[in-house]
Amino acid sequence: MSFSTKGEYGVRLMVQLGRRYGSGPSSLAEIAAEEDLPRPYLEQLVMSLRDADLVTSTRGSHGGYELSRPPEQIPMIAVLRVLEGPIAPMICATDESAAAHEPTCDRTARCTVNFLWIRIRDAISTTLDGMTLADLVPERVPPIQPISLQESRHP
């Protein structure tokens, strides 16, 4: 039972974007270097985050990615759903299609076992419900003057 690196890398990417929120788009190369992650792999991840409207992209030179809204308004459960798929310890206990009660419990012990998966799922969901990206972005850099960057960035 574990998340994959998709989840880890993707969250780290989002945290970086959270720190830079308000400074315009950041290129993937920049973030990949700072987090020491393979840029082509991050590309895959950020595309799904974009499709989910969690980040927006700007093409062309000086383009990049930025959060689609402030970190406080980005629930971590949404981030993880995009990266890792629905929070479902077992197929019978999906969180997204919670309304669609499929009667997959035809065998004897299954129904009672579902109780376990649902408890686990709910535990994760409620934990994540209370968290936004802002909780993971402690050192928020205030909108920076591009002048002060120039000297310390590329020596």
Place this chain on the structure above:
Amino acid sequence: MSFSTKGEYGVRLMVQLGRRYGSGPSSLAEIAAEEDLPRPYLEQLVMSLRDADLVTSTRGSHGGYELSRPPEQIPMIAVLRVLEGPIAPMICATDESAAAHEPTCDRTARCTVNFLWIRIRDAISTTLDGMTLADLVPERVPPIQPISLQESRHP
């Protein structure tokens, strides 16, 4: 983010053993048939459960498996740890080696991100801590007379 069928099948197996607790060993073939699961696959799972001393085996004819102790004394977290490995949403957040604080947080965003994985891990752990196998074994069959079985089992 999901458990594998190891977890599902294994738990279903344990529930079956819970229902039969007190009736002597049950053969795998019996349980596999009742739960409609591949017996050779269950063999693999039950061996690790045996190695973890959650079930005991009796070899030879009329042998089989049974719980090593009553369902009330079998915490579900122990069952899932055996079947699925340590409860760790990410490598940096293992539950078993919680004492060994490895300083894997050398990069910038990692430390803050660990906070997330640890919260998730703790949510699962505390949920599971309160559950034993007895919670999943509602219809407990009292020790059965082998005579009544004989006619209804193999017609």
Place this chain on the structure above:
DNA sequence: TCGAATTCCGACTGAATCTGTCGGGATTAC
């Protein structure tokens, strides 16, 4: 207008894990 920087996108791949299957050996009750 050209070139550099960037996103966009699909295809490919080696390794690992999942989900089993198979075949036989060891042990025990009858």
Place this chain on the structure above:
DNA sequence: GTAATCCCGACAGATTCAGTCGGAATTCGA
């Protein structure tokens, strides 16, 4: 002795992981 059962290791197809690669499309700035 024989049938039932556990024990155990090897194998294998499918899927996912964790990337890599190459190039097309877009945009900014000189």
